[in-house]
Amino acid sequence: MNKTSGHHESGTPTLIDNFDRRISYLRISVTDRCDLRCIYCMSEDIKFVPRSQLLTLEELYRVGKNFVDLGVSKIRITGGEPLTRRNVMQLFEQLGQLQGLKDFTLTTNGTLLNRYAAPLKAAGINRINISLDTLRADRFLRITRKGDIRATLDGIDAALAVGFDRVKINSVILKHHNHDEVADLVRFAQDRGMDISFIEEMPLGFVGDHDRATVYYSSDQILMDLQKYYQMTPTNESSGGPARYYRVNGSPHRVGFISPHSHNFCDTCNRVRLTAEGRLLLCLGQEHSVDLRRVVRAHPTDDEPLRQAIIDSMQIKPKGHEFDLSAKPVIFRHMNATGG
Numbered sequence: 001m002n003k004t005s006g007h008h009e010s011g012t013p014t015l016i017d018n019f020d021r022r023i024s025y026l027r028i029s030v031t032d033r034c035d036l037r038c039i040y041c042m043s044e045d046i047k048f049v050p051r052s053q054l055l056t057l058e059e060l061y062r063v064g065k066n067f068v069d070l071g072v073s074k075i076r077i078t079g080g081e082p083l084t085r086r087n088v089m090q091l092f093e094q095l096g097q098l099q100g101l102k103d104f105t106l107t108t109n110g111t112l113l114n115r116y117a118a119p120l121k122a123a124g125i126n127r128i129n130i131s132l133d134t135l136r137a138d139r140f141l142r143i144t145r146k147g148d149i150r151a152t153l154d155g156i157d158a159a160l161a162v163g164f165d166r167v168k169i170n171s172v173i174l175k176h177h178n179h180d181e182v183a184d185l186v187r188f189a190q191d192r193g194m195d196i197s198f199i200e201e202m203p204l205g206f207v208g209d210h211d212r213a214t215v216y217y218s219s220d221q222i223l224m225d226l227q228k229y230y231q232m233t234p235t236n237e238s239s240g241g242p243a244r245y246y247r248v249n250g251s252p253h254r255v256g257f258i259s260p261h262s263h264n265f266c267d268t269c270n271r272v273r274l275t276a277e278g279r280l281l282l283c284l285g286q287e288h289s290v291d292l293r294r295v296v297r298a299h300p301t302d303d304e305p306l307r308q309a310i311i312d313s314m315q316i317k318p319k320g321h322e323f324d325l326s327a328k329p330v331i332f333r334h335m336n337a338t339g340g
Contacts (some may be wrong), residue, residue: 014071025074025271026067028060032276035107036123037145037224038131040172040201044145053280057091059296063274065097066307074103077125080168080276083112090107096124105129107170110155111147117158122284126165129197130156135177135188143177160192168256169184169196173222174215183229184224185264190253197243197256198222219257220243226255244267258285266320280310282317290316 014025014261033048034041055063064075075095082088096104106120110130113120120128131151133138140149159167169189173179182198189196200219223246232246237252243256266283273281277291290313292306299305 006040011265015067015314017314019317021269021317023070023270023314023317024072025076026064026072026269027078027273028062028064029056029078029080029274029276030082030091031085032078033084034079035084035111036081036147038133039143039145039177040174044143049277054276055274055293055296057085057087059278059293060091060274061094062303062306063278063292065098066303066310068098068100070307070310071100073100074105075101076107078107081109081111082106083108083116085242089123091115092120092123092125103127107131108155109144109147110152110159113155114151115156117155117162121156121162121164122297124161127168128164128166129170130159130170131170131172132156132185133173134181135184136181139178140180154302156192156194160194167192169194170199171196172199172201173217175217176215179217179222179225182225186226186230186248186255187289189250189255190251191252195245195256197258199258200201200260216301219259223257242271242283269320272317280312280313283320288316288318 017023031054035042037046046339068075077092077095079085082322095101095259101124103126104124105127106125108131109127110132112198113130117128130152133143134149137149140152156167160339169185171178171182171185173182186196198219201216226248231250232248232250232255233250235245235247237245237254242260243258245254245256247253248255269283273284274292275281278291278296280290281294282288282290290309292309295306295309
């Protein structure tokens, strides 16, 4: 038997890499386009992938279905901003029907949730992560280059009103940009019954706005800042991703830290990412990938070659990444093209 395939006790096939990590989580980028231009995500003059090179919604569904058939139980839809993709609700509705999919989630900037929150809940999305890096309108405009904070705040309210299992805030923290707001962001989330995760900036692509080494603000420093205001109690809870969680003042709501620099989470990595153009990325911080678009289009009615390509891809999933903030980016794809 191929080392990178096996069966769970229930008989469901599984994906296991060369380091005995079971892959149970697929992040699907449905577009590299976005209605914002966040300074840590992309350059201001970014060139998007021609639409003809993107996987169709039908192809995205085929890939997602085959991953679930191979034992993946969590799918997160990302972008760019996924809700800007035309007719994207068709994909949510189809994936939401898959047997074996236990956790179906979305990452969004929230600007379109006023329109989509209720249909997403009906389609089967159970958790939503919403990007919010600041509570100040002027800083929001600076960080997003073009955004109106009111649209995102309204989107958060719409998501909370619909009643997803969890609505979580994601905040990328940059020194001298928003690092002084971490306590306020926690209070904002706690007051609304939400979790929040703080994220160290990922050094992907050239963003042209700042020197990443000078704006780097570690999870450890954020935790120290928060401990001035809150009692932070570590917990071993997991949401299926890389975050380390704390409880605040005994609250049921959590503060998470996603720390690709200061607390490398590679040893327990259970994730792969599908880009909107069909590249299966085996690691966030490496270029190891498999062209699933080529496989899907060469075999439009036969899923077996696709399943085998996914199984074989486990052979090249690397042990981990090492980010160096002092060096020029060695990963040239931007965050919007990586899948959140």
